[in-house]
């Protein structure tokens with residue numbers, strides 16, 4: 001069945017109220033979009049922050065008369081006759097099929113592939129991680145994850161233990177295990193990430209070598225030979241004393257999730273414990289690596 005879609009510009013303050021009114025009027029679905037390019041990094045758990053310029057997108061059945069709805073919106077004091085809106089016909093599509101079609105196997109470095117379960121594995125001899133997009137962050141399509149996967153592929157992980165700090169979907173821990181790591185520990189503040197990591201480890205038959213913890217449950221004295229953390233510059237800075245203590249002397253560190261302009265500051269911060277390398281870049285993002293000094 002085709003649909004009609006009403007798009008209108010609003011603010012973070014009024015978007016929820018408009019959404020409720022449009023649902024009352026008969027909209028079958030509402031989504032919010034960024035009206036300008038204002039990325040929202042790392043919302044706190046339980047928070048759903050909106051953009052200053054939020055576009056409310058409401059979907060209606062194709063035969064729905066939108067004129068009274070637009071009149072109602074124009075009568076709202078916070079929208080008024082200046083209301084910026086657009087009405088579009090939406091052709092009917094198999095949206096699930098469309099979404100699935102947009103995911104393909106991706107190669108990272110020389111040996112590693114991340115493959116959605118519904119695709120054929122391009123190279124059965126490669127190190128293949130089967131992973132479907134889900135609620136937790138980490139499919140490999142984001143440059144910050146890609147930088148970590150390329151780094152893991154470049155290491156000799158055979159027999160090593162690794163910590164994936166901020167494990168999200170578990171993609172890095174599972175990839176490390178499939179690349180030969182003996183055991184991995186995933187840590188995340190989000191229950192959904194712990195569940196997703198467990199599911200992805202099971203799908204890849206490495207669950208017996210993956211331990212998962214919320215930070216408060218993490219064992220005392222935990223240390224590993226390799227640590228990877230893809231969690232944005234703010235937490236990397238704040239958690240530096242904690243993160244450095246998780247790496248054994250001579251152990252390897254990779255930090256990702258920082259923008260190019262943040263790399264020098266974060267590198268300097270970790271240089272008190274690690275011999276830091278030059279950053280690697282992908283798009284606007286940087287990855288820092290280093291080796292733990294024997295302090």
Ligand SMILES: C[S@@+](CC[C@H](N)C(=O)[O-])C[C@H]1O[C@@H](n2cnc3c(N)ncnc32)[C@H](O)[C@@H]1O
Pocket residue numbers: 136137138139140144145148164165166167168169170171172187188189190193215230231232235239257
């Ligand atoms: C950008 S995602 C990275 C996911 C995955 N490791 C990847 O590389 O795609 C960051 C993850 O770090 C988690 N996180 C954020 N702050 C954290 C903290 N203080 N301690 C542990 N995990 C944290 C988030 O819940 C999220 O799952």
